[in-house]
Amino acid sequence: QLQMVQSGAEVKKPGASVKVSCKASGYIFTHYGLSWVRQAPGKGLEWMGWISPYNGKTDYTQKLQGRITVTADRSTNTAYMELRSLASDDTAVYYCARDRYSTGNDPRYFDLWGRGTLVTVSS
Amino acid sequence: QSALTQPPSASGSPGQSVTISCTGTSSDVGGHNYVSWYQQHPGKAPKLMISEVNKRPSGVPDRFSGSKSGNTASLTVSGLQAEDEADYYCSSYAGSENYIVFGGGTKLTVL
Numbered sequence: 001q002l003q004m005v006q007s008g009a010e011v012k013k014p015g016a017s018v019k020v021s022c023k024a025s026g027y028i029f030t031h032y033g034l035s036w037v038r039q040a041p042g043k044g045l046e047w048m049g050w051i052s053p054y055n056g057k058t059d060y061t062q063k064l065q066g067r068i069t070v071t072a073d074r075s076t077n078t079a080y081m082e083l084r085s086l087a088s089d090d091t092a093v094y095y096c097a098r099d100r101y102s103t104g105n106d107p108r109y110f111d112l113w114g115r116g117t118l119v120t121v122s123s
Numbered sequence: 124q125s126a127l128t129q130p131p132s133a134s135g136s137p138g139q140s141v142t143i144s145c146t147g148t149s150s151d152v153g154g155h156n157y158v159s160w161y162q163q164h165p166g167k168a169p170k171l172m173i174s175e176v177n178k179r180p181s182g183v184p185d186r187f188s189g190s191k192s193g194n195t196a197s198l199t200v201s202g203l204q205a206e207d208e209a210d211y212y213c214s215s216y217a218g219s220e221n222y223i224v225f226g227g228g229t230k231l232t233v234l
Binding site: 037044045046047050059061062097100107108109110111114115 | 125155157159161168169170171174175180212214216220221222223224225226227228
């Protein structure tokens with residue numbers, strides 16, 4: 001079954017880290033990229049970063065450089081997004097999305113989304 | 124402030140057509156044909172409606188169409204139906220520094 005299953009909601013204190021997982025199924029994991037997109041309450045979508053499970057290459061938005069790490073485990077078809085030094089404005093729903101871009105001149109769009117993981121940062 | 128500019132709201136009556144604009148720059152919308160549109164119902168994950176400016180994925184009704192002129196992309200929904208009421212986001216590739224940018228979203232209301 002074609003789907004992306006994300007881990008459950010998290011509550012973290014300011015300064016802590018969070019690691020969200022995303023297990024892909026129903027397609028060949030290494031044939032697509034995987035992006036992470038977040039959405040603060042009542043706000044729009046924000047692209048965070050991308051990984052190619054094929055070769056492990058990553059790209060991150062400049063805004064989160066140094067705080068975010070995206071990894072992929074090809075043995076379990078699972079991607080992970082770790083965000084460190086959390087602050088209240090990191091409170092958001094975090095989505096993983098299958099990215100058509102994997103290598104070279106692949107197009108850029110997200111054609112399969114997880115249901116989202118709510119991360120709440122509060123003291 | 125989002126990188127791409129969308130109107131915050133749009134509306135139309137059932138059966139009518141509505142067009143949502145998405146304005147960027149020559150570094151994103153105008154410089155690449157990697158504009159995509161997503162539909163999001165409340166409490167749900169986004170859904171791809173249009174990729175690569177005007178390509179409609181399998182399963183998306185042909186009432187949805189996309190286009191681009193210069194630095195502005197557009198999503199047109201024809202024959203509006205009640206289930207089209209949702210938030211719509213545009214997105215574009217923005218080169219090797221900014222990668223992917225989104226618009227602020229447009230709330231489409233079916234009157």
